[in-house]
Amino acid sequence: MDTLVDDSSAKLARRIRLEREARDWSLADLAERSGVSKATISKIERDEVSPTAVILVRLATAFDLTLAGLLLRAEGEAGRLTRADDQPLWRDPDTGYVRRQVYSRPDHPLELVQVELPAGRQVEFPASSYARVRQAVWVTQGELTIHEGGERHVLTSGDCLGFGPPGPVVIANESHLPCSYVVALARN
Incomplete structure (x- = not known):
């Protein structure tokens, strides 16, 4: 991997x-x-x-x-098939969250990312992060809190949130257990 x-x-x-x-x-x-x-x-x-x-x-x-x-x-470029062992991982040095790039190609509008967010951690993204993408977050394990603009959404396992217009976002695991979620992004 x-x-x-x-x-x-x-x-x-x-x-x-x-x-x-x-x-x-x-x-x-x-x-x-x-x-x-x-x-x-x-x-x-x-x-x-x-x-x-x-x-x-x-x-x-x-x-x-x-x-x-x-x-x-x-x-480097990947093919249409992305084997599990070939999916790049990246660990955020500040939060310890692990990001697995499940699927992404420059010629395809869809990207899939799996994230593991440790307990008590959060990541803040500026509005510019969402200017050219639409995305949805699907929680697969644990609890995730998303602060999007002035709204606060608490998602538990199985819940999915489609993001609204571009705005600052805080993705937080306010629980005492790790959280896993999948992000589906489509380029505008």
């Missing part, structure tokens, strides 16, 4: 630099477009620090990619 945090952090660092250079952007340009500091981007590109999910989403959005699209480019 390919694990970005263990096996491919250098690939991700290189991909971010390549995406920036392909657009002929300086570190300052990417910092301005993403809201991530030049120093942080530089450390990420040199593979000195592992970016958090929030930072990766901001960088991907600046490149007009989804998080899955950026991770897929870092790992």
